[in-house]
Amino acid sequence: MNINTATKPHERLAATLTEDLAAANTLIRARMASEHAPRIPEVTAHLVEAGGKRLRPMLTLAAARMCGYDGPYHIHLAATVEFIHTATLLHDDVVDESGQRRGRPTANLLWDNKSSVLVGDYLFARSFQLMVETGSLRVLDILANAAATIAEGEVLQLTAAQNLATDEEIYLKIVRGKTAALFSAATEVGGVIAGAPAEQIQALYDYGDALGIAFQIADDLLDYQGDSAATGKNVGDDFRERKLTLPVIKSVARATPEERAFWVRTIEKGQQSEGDLDTALSLMAKYDTLEETRADAVAWTDKARAALTRLPDHPIRRMLDDLSDYVVSRLL
């Protein structure tokens, strides 16, 4: 991609990091191989080559370059981050019993749940091998903690799902776990491997954390008001899957007893019939919860941009600034 013709922030970032991204992709392909078990690269390739945006590895590369790194290990860390992400997608699809991911049938549907579980485990182990090669215990510490936080967030989501007592505080913990933990680890390790000063590493962490939260809130909002052609999701998937995301949590918080009974029936008990999604949308309109959710996403974007101001000026810093806007501009 040419930087002069790239229009979206993540495309401009990709154009700036072309060589690093190509090196990361080469490493990813080399390490997803398995001498003994050909099923592994089959399953992994299905997902890795399905055209994800490589947002997370790009954050690592961007952070390292912005902090002046010129060694080889940001490539290992970018591959690490993508492997952890891919492993969690494989396991998520088993947990969610999903049939589609990135517009294609999921691995658990094409092969089976067993393959998704075990290939996810393999990629997770491979990601740790890559980290070990960097020789940085601090990087290992950050990414091991992120992996634990991700799994904890997913378990919390599992137990909080379909429970109307889930409030915004719990929602934020889930989002920090399942999404923001890997974003913040991705930016943080980029600074660590570059040997950046502590306050810059903290700023990178804060940027990744806020960006990840904004990204997930935007994702949850798009589920209720997105253009399915553009997002590849159907409006109301989260409602049908009885997920307690921010638009619902905000509506439940203000519900009249009658409205609460509606949420109990459709989300807690999962007794849904035709017209229920429309009712849910009208309740969100009544309390303006989609608009409030959007405002929350924008507020997290502002935090992400504020964190960037604590870093020295750099062309990549400006792209990361645009990127945080873009995450929410999908909503406009």
Add this chain to the structure above:
Amino acid sequence: MNINTATKPHERLAATLTEDLAAANTLIRARMASEHAPRIPEVTAHLVEAGGKRLRPMLTLAAARMCGYDGPYHIHLAATVEFIHTATLLHDDVVDESGQRRGRPTANLLWDNKSSVLVGDYLFARSFQLMVETGSLRVLDILANAAATIAEGEVLQLTAAQNLATDEEIYLKIVRGKTAALFSAATEVGGVIAGAPAEQIQALYDYGDALGIAFQIADDLLDYQGDSAATGKNVGDDFRERKLTLPVIKSVARATPEERAFWVRTIEKGQQSEGDLDTALSLMAKYDTLEETRADAVAWTDKARAALTRLPDHPIRRMLDDLSDYVVSRLL
């Protein structure tokens, strides 16, 4: 347990390592907690406290002590090894669709597959955190490699299962992956953390590798001739689950065309009816494959004992020698 009344080798080992084992158990309990997601310790406790023998963590403690270690980190490594083992059990039960483990209903049955997948991921991440705390990159390298080999072995088992082309070479690769990799890593890291000389670390690795293989072959043999009251397994479970273990592989290798048709029908196609297990057992008797499998297990035990002779004499070394015998004496 008192060392003077303990009669079985693993009990004598446990008695010798009483304090270390207690410290490892305390650490395991502390680290399986989760501030946010109570489901995690519930699921983990179900498995961790179900009375496994703690064989793998005991190997790490034994290796470290035998090599004169007197620091704190063998405890971390013992907990690490147990967490990796527990994580693989949780994922195995999902993959095998098991209903029983250690004589109790499996976690995937008591909670759900989702919890088993995600809590397994959590424990795996926790195990890496524990390793990072030891500050030893070499230990991290060994255990990350072991984790990748385990997952690879499980995927290989998945694709090789129910395929009569699976031969003894592939079987050995699967066994090395799913069982021996963690045994050998457990003994190796004990030596590494103690700063033992290279040839002793190699001997510890070789002992763990051979012990793990003997252990798994014995397990596969017990499935066809064990006493279900003693083993907690029913004779023929592997046959019903169409697993290609050594007694079957050896029988298939010598099968007449008619016998081959029997194995194709029962194992490859899974069309089993009453009397088929008896036929399978009679074919094993015809070619003496259970006896040959037992001889293979004994041969691996001999390799394990030979490896021990390359280590300095030590009371624990003698217990490890007895332990390797015991693994196969279950078969007598």
